[in-house]
Amino acid sequence: MKTASIILIAVLAATASAEDRSALDAEVQSLRREVVDLNRDLFMLEEDLLFPASTQVAVFVSMDVGTFFDVDSVQLKVDDKEVANYLYTEREQEALKRGGVQRLWLGNLKAGEHEVTAFFTGAGPHARDYKRGTTLQVEKGVGAKYVELRISDKASKLQPEFVVKVWE
């Protein structure tokens, strides 16, 4: 009788503790979700504060096909001042070729005209060292400005092509 009581108590305790643990797990999951949301909101708020739309300029790099060019690095200058110099690993090159878009630089520029210059280095056709520069005059207005540096293939010339596109 005594043994049976002990077993019964043990089973009840185990069940209760399993229920407690499950409730605690659910609570932790819910808290986790809230913290993730909060972290995202804080991140967005921080970006809004550090880079307000009135001065925000972002430069992105993308690649279309990429048969004629393996990007090794991109150096970015704004008004003749270097703001980014990025080395690409094999994995990052692959990601770009698969359609990934990289934010190379996010900064603040006052309204007016600015010169954005990008230098691309890498391996061109026949794996030869290749370096090209491209310059664009950007007119910064009141809204955020997005600049895309696109590396694409010019099939007619069997050469890569570097295109700069401005998104409003």
Place this chain on the structure above:
Amino acid sequence: MVAPQLVLAALLGAAGFSASAATGGPAAPDFALASTAGSNYRLSEYRGEVVALVFWASWCGDCRRELERFERLRRTYGSVGFTVLGVNLDAEPERAAALAGAAGIGYPVLLDAGKDVSRSYRADDLPLIVLIDRNGAIRARHSALDERDEGGLLVNLRDLIDE
């Protein structure tokens, strides 16, 4: 008492806090460097692996021994998630490539001629070995190793691999 710690750890993890907060080691500064073979390497791409950074130069007498030691360790533990990255401080990459070739090392030798990475890791004395855990936190620093030190290094390394 365990539950609140678990909850805290889960929350810190969810909030994307650096591993250093949970493990007690500072976060390893990220970097990207070109290697003697021409490819580029970025430290953060090795998250999930235990990484040893071996800072060395061709003019450093004890460095060759460490390069060879870490080649042996890489062969032994490479299959269980251990990666070695050599970081060379020579101004001339040819010297680094020649010495690495002579020492028969199979891991990448990254060129830090500008010394930016070695400065961020405070590599004042060479060789310097920095062990980084799977979460990207610095867990141990070693200089030139004698036999007793090697025992300590192996203990650190196995602990990190087992985590």
